[in-house]
Amino acid sequence: MNLPSSAKSILYQLTQEFNPPSQSLTISNTTFRNVTKALFNFLIEQQILATVWYKFPHFEELEQYYQQGKATQIYYCTTRLKKLEDFAAAFEFKSNTHHCTSITPLVLEPSSQLKKEYYFIVLSPQFCCLLLAHKQTEPSLNNTNEHKQPISWTFISSFEPVLINNILTVIKQSIIVTDQTPEEVLSSNHSLFTLPNNLNSKLINSLLMQQIKQSEMMQNEEKIIKDSSQKIKYITDEVQFKTSLLKNLSQEISLPLTNMKTALLLLNSKQAKKEQRQRYLDLLQRECDRQSLVVTGLLELVAFEQLTGELGTTLKLEDLIPGIVSTYQPLAEEKGISMGYTVPRKLPVVSCPESWLRQILQNILNNSLKYTPSGGRIFVRAFFKSNCVEITITDTGIGIDSGEINKIFNSFYRGKNNDANSSAGLGLTIVKYLLSRCGGDILVSSKLEQGTTFTVILPIVHSKLEED
Incomplete structure (x- = not known):
């Protein structure tokens, strides 16, 4: 096939002109890093002696492969002299008797379109592989607080020896030739080894398993970071x-x-x-x-x-709310207030200690009874919404001034209509505190002389929901 000029085309285009064209995927920066780690771990695990052509924005894994002494030759390519300096400092190009690996840094033409392409090429008699990624987005360089667009890549992998040789030919066309450039880099012989004619199914399966292992490790690391x-x-x-x-x-x-x-x-x-x-x-x-x-x-x-030991315990609202409301109904009747509730059966199980939720509802109901006049109504309702369960406590009381709503959860705060000696001003503070401890929240809406609604938001236990 006619190879395109490196000044006018990119490696991605070359893979699409190959028969059959290579399939591409758009992947995240994390996935890109994950795949390269998996391939390096595979080479080390299978003890594959290989020649490596490498142009990636990071070289920690390459250094690990080098330390294992398995690579016969490493060609590190870059269009940036600063990156080359960093690479040289990391690998310390000195005579090292316990390493058989030869490392050759290569500088590519800065104007080449390979500037935005990254590749990892493995050449050996048992196995050859190409990982190719073309950067789609650049990280934001401004210092504003605007959301930075994540880096994404057009990614291709191939095990075709002919395509890999064609890719190497284009790369060589972009190398800046100096007195230190090895002759073998400019020759048509791309490798010290003969490339395999057929794919080794066992090695491909091992590579797949390594990729799965790496994905599991990344998920575990993400979970640890999230938990931390x-x-x-x-x-x-x-x-x-x-x-x-x-x-x-x-x-x-x-x-x-x-x-x-x-x-x-x-x-x-x-x-x-x-x-x-x-x-x-x-x-x-x-x-x-x-x-x-x-x-x-x-x-x-x-x-x-x-009672932090109770964190993580679960409960069913249909087993708790009716009992709590029923204990307040006699007091409500004495004040001439009607009180009721609606709790659907088979609501998702929520994550909250029973003693905590009991105290939360009691503190809110105490407030509702205190500020709802005779002839009023208090109603408790529970329902499933999105990824949580909500409990609303609605009354037809005197309401809360809009200027006070943001203060009512402050410790020792007493509203304008509250007798300073009737309470400590900690009831709603305790409510907010307990909900935050179990991953929940509370919202308030109110209108003067019309009433107030407290909305308690509780996290559900997903495993229980899926089992049901």
């Missing part, structure tokens, strides 16, 4: 929560302590009248009650935090 990221996020969120809690706690106790000190000082005043002394005593009582609520709330929070 989740742990780091959990620790970061935990530190931020505790920092915020301590900050709010210091503010929460500073004013009552000041009031109590003032009241005690005035009680010791000889000029204080009986009515004034009683007023100061009432103030001390209120502040003591308030601090007692704060301590109780903090102890509840600590108690739930110590």
Whole structure:
């Protein structure tokens, strides 16, 4: 066949002119790296003595193959002198008696269209292979916060000796010839070995198995990275929560302590009248009650935090919600409030400790009962949505001002309509905290004088869902 000029064509075009044309795939940068690792591991595992032509953006695996001493000849190609310097520094071209491998760096014409193509060619009597990739996208070089487009490649693999020889011919046309360029590189003899005439099915099967192994390793590594990221996020969120809690706690106790000190000082005043002394005593009582609520709330929070061993436990909402709602129905009837629920059967199993979800629902229902007047209605509904289960608690109460919605989960925050001595202001803080610990979330929508809806979002257990 007539070989195209390297200045006017690229290796990809050459593979498409071959009969039959090579099939191509668009792959990610991760997959590209994964395939090269698998091929190197295959060469090492099968102890294949081979000549390697290599032009890739990374050469860590090539260095590993070199260290094994299996390659007879390595030709490292690049169009960038800086890359060649990095390569030379990594391999330290010195006389090395325990290595039989000869390494030859080759510089290609910078104007050549091979600049955006990468290849890995293996030549041996038992096995020959070509991995060819053409870069489709370039990484973003700007320093903005815009989303960077990932690198993708048009990828081709081939085990055809004739095509591989044709590819080598085009590569040689792009080599910058110097006094140090070996004569064998410019000759028609591409390899120290005779290339195989037929594919070795056992070797191809071994290569496939190596690719599968490499894919499994990459998946395991990705899982470890994902798990580590989740742990780091959990620790970061935990530190931020505790920092915020301590900050709010210091503010929460500073004013009552000041009031109590003032009241005690005035009680010791000889000029204080009986009515004034009683007023100061009432103030001390209120502040003591308030601090007692704060301590109780903090102890509840600590108690739930110590139940980390329950994380990962699962439950069915149809077994829990009816019982919780039924315990509140007598109190609702006393206040003239109707209360009901809807929980479909066979909802997906959710991941949340039962004691946590019980506390979450109780805290929300307590709020709904507190702020819903007689004649109102509270309704609990559970349903499956996308990859989670949602529980909505809707009331027809007084509602929450839009300016307060972002504050109601803050520790020790009490709304405008809340008596400072009626609660510690930690109920919804505990709700938010427990949901975040089990991978859930909570949303709030409300309109003044119309009511409020809390939406509890719980992660489902996928394995259970698939089994059902």
